[in-house]
Amino acid sequence: MSVAERITPEVMLAFYRRLYPFKSIFSWLNQEHTPTRLFTHREFAFTLAGDVYLRYNSFNSADELKKQVCNLNPTRFEIGPVYSARPKDKKVVRPAAFSPKLRELVFDIDMTDYDSIRTCCSEADICKRCWTFISAAVHVLDKGIREQFGYVHLLWVYSGRRGIHLWISDREAMELTDEQRKALVGWMTVIQGGKEMHKKVNVRQGNRPLPPSLGSSLKLLGQVFSDLILGDQDCFSSKEGWESLLALLPQAAAEALDKLCIETRAETSEERWEVLRKIRRTHASPALEAAVEDIILQYTYPRLDAEVSKHRNHLLKAPFCVHPKTGRVCVPVDPATVDQFDPEKVPTVLQLLDELNDVSSMVTGDNGAHHSDWEQTSLKPYVEMLDKHVLAIMNDVRKMKRGVSDYSW
Template sequence: MTPEIETIKVPTKLAQQYYKEVFDPAELISIIGLTTFYKREFAFLLEDGNFVRNTSFKSSDDLIKFLTTNPIRRSYVGAVYETPPTKNNTIQRIKWVSREFCFDLDLNDYDLVRSCGCQGKEQYCIICWSLVQDAAAFLDKTLKEDFGYKKIVWVFSGRRGFHGWVQDKGAGILSQEQRNSIINYLTIIKDEKRTQAVEKDLKHVIPLRDRILEMIAKAFFAHANDKELKAEPFNFTKDQITKLRYNLERGSQPFSKTYDIILERKQDRDAIFTRIIQHRYPRIDRKVSIDIRRILKIPGSVQDTNGRICCRVDIKKIHKFFPENSPTIWELLS
């Protein structure tokens, strides 16, 4: 059965009560820092549908005062600027200083390959949720091992995915061009919405290829049934499937070695590898990562459609986290 993500709108009065009695700005400050807090842009979706940007606060107390006295549906935080953003001193007119290198993983970006029957923003199940769990784990490891980043925080988006915040100082001052270069390195699916074309020859990107086999391919085969493995492009024999299952459950060697041993010469390795990438490789929202003026939901804020809190998630326990593990506003105020 497919669980549906609730679409109940949280009353703004209830949200105000949450921000007054429960919300702890320390969680937000631990991610974005305190020294430049007053020069951060904040943005808000109001109850009447108006979207307010170019807002800044001298302190976290002022932010809480705003949250508790205005009809807020959703709250966002953006970049640091040379001077505090205001209606008369907009982000288009002032110098940009920094913004964490951020990643947005959204489950409905996988709609073309969700084989469980779930679709869109309102549905998820344990099978398709593993797609964003795997994506977060893969990106975290790749950013740390290939780019040397050490401080990465993952936050449940409140609904259908995760937000990654790279906190390293060097990451915050990356230009759009530099961010674009890193995203290009991480991007393998050329056109996620239509053709699903894989654009890179990964034989020449050994660290990424081996990591894909170890983390993405292993997950793909763990979820694939015998019928899928016997069909194109795999054409696995019964003996191959038996060896695969054994190694997935009990194998002690790296899965990349298991993969190379199990596949036979006659099998189309490129087609198999392409299918794995198309079905399980991370879908990254390029604009969120590259655009230095992009905003993301405030960690600790309320998702207005279901009342869940955008809470921090331990990357080491990412595969044990599901949306229902996030507390709701009703639970916290009871």
């Protein structure tokens, strides 16, 4: 029996009743202890069995949300923007009085966007090896967003299968208009173009140096390129991979590289790249150096799903939902330890319920309260990670309300 077949409605209902951290999700979205418009005017969308989709739901409290989730028992639910009116009242308010006002700035990185270069897996599959593409993206984006835009409340969440989501809760980020979001994601986007395009990096004028922000990322990605692209994935040893690399080099350098690799019988990516290093030393040129830098970026820089980030009314799967194909929970990820994160070791809903049953069998009696049963399972460190994130957001909100400056001089 497949994982999907084992995740029955009864399993999902037990998960929502006993394990899903509704109070933590409420605090994260609401940014205060008592309900505000950040929560009461927030859209929730539910996906039910049979692909029934219910939009424009809203709630006054965490308990209301939990009650409705347990009543509908969705396969997953998504979080949308904060509207000018309560989403549940959409049908009774004037269309002009109903529009998205606030929304976390969100990013989505999906492993399938790396299918043209990763060699260990393809399509929906993911393993610890190709997770390195994701971890490199997290390092680059986390550092870049903090340094270039000054945002601090970044929550990274594993998608449950083959990607990762980023939610940014800084007030300035939440207030961005669609036009501002489009400009910001355009600034952050480096990899562009479909399968028919060989060169997907066009971020410089001629052979001039990279913008400073990308120059900083290049230093970080150089080692990733060596370890991941040349070593682990061995992207340039196959005929297709080799031809893709040659297409990205100036014609003279590509011809010289191809010839020398044949003569020296260089077959692995590391061997072929070493030959390219020799050519760079003996036939140095601005065009060749620019091409090499662009190659490193093309193979290692984050590949963003830009449409996810551009619009305030975009819906994104809520943290701690269960992925229906893998059964894994969408857990937060610490960017400081993302290199050690293994998607194949993320707890599944079935595993968590087994852990809970093992604990329950050792305890007599049941008072019927299941608000923090996650504390008895391997979900605990992930919920605590969210709670720590929430605490930092709430501290900043309190400072803003009191008019306390962040300046130390």
